[in-house]
Amino acid sequence: MVVTTPAIVLATLRYSETSKIVRLATRDHGVQSAIAKGALRPRSRFGASLQVFSSGQAHLLLSSRRDLHTLTAFDLTNLPVALASNVARFATATALAELMIRVGSTEPRSEAYDCLAGALEVLEPAGPEQLPGLAVHLLWRLVATLGFEPGLSQCLRDGQPLEDGPLAFSAADGGALCARCAPTAETTMLPTPDRAALRALVSPAGLPGLLDQRHAAAHRRLLARYIHYHVAEGGQLSALEFWVGRAWAGS
Ligand SMILES: [Zn+2]
Structure with a gap:
């Protein structure tokens, strides 16, 4: 056929x-x-x-x-010639492709396809200032579209509403935990602005502003840890690791 x-x-x-x-x-x-x-x-x-x-x-x-x-x-x-000509853009695109391959379903997934196609389209012209936040956003969107959206609106263990202020994020649990459950898990505490940034990064609209270097690095690590638990199931994702490490940028 x-x-x-x-x-x-x-x-x-x-x-x-x-x-x-x-x-x-x-x-x-x-x-x-x-x-x-x-x-x-x-x-x-x-x-x-x-x-x-x-x-x-x-x-x-x-x-x-x-x-x-x-x-x-x-x-x-x-x-997309401009993707290959810039290592930061190329590393992001490669991490996106690796996610698609890793989830690798032969079922029709037009939503995931459209998400990837749209991501490559906006990556191609992305400038160096915009890229750190944009890259995290595009990867979160693909993760969510592939069926692994993190839970950020209530406690994932007991369904309790979340308090305002800093957010306890447990990669293993798949998102937010309430103040009662958080001490029993391995969590990352996100100060209020980072909590808002994470919400925006995961949402279709994306982050309204730019992500500075320090915050971008923290968000990359958080995303990578999440992917390792939920998408990679402990397996190696070398393109993702390369993207997180940003070896090309020096330190
Ligand atoms: Zn709880």
Whole structure:
């Protein structure tokens, strides 16, 4: 069966002398792997379209017997050159792609696809000042859209309403704890402004202002810890770690 679906290239792998295997986020068929036969030949019909974060229409010959399908054509609509030209933007995009691959459902998840596509679109022109807050926001949005939204409106253990002021955030519990439950868990205390910032970062609207360096670093760590518990289930996420560490920025 041949299907045509909007798709984004999440990763590519050389396969044999002439072919590539691509991991695709598709709008209609979830995350899929496909072989692009002859993609590495000089006059391949794929040209240079199969780069990481390329988007377009994928024509997929779906195999009923195996997980590896065949990409028969890829009509490129966008090759986000500006993403690859900046390491901070590229690291963010790679962490987003890694999340998609990790959750990796082959079920249609158009909402997650649209979230990723939208994220790459706003990342591409993002400036250095805007990027730290924007990156945290985009990753939280994808986490939430993939079904792992943190709970911030009541205590996750006993459903009690939360007091005003600082918020006890337990990555293991998946979000906020009330003052009674917090002492029995490993929590991060978020002062009132950071509590408000977290709410904004998780919400579709995003943060109204910029996130300064110190706060951005704290929010990156919080998000990474949360992802490790809920999305990665303890597994390695090397792109996420690279993004959190910001090795390129020095210290
Ligand atoms: Zn409680």
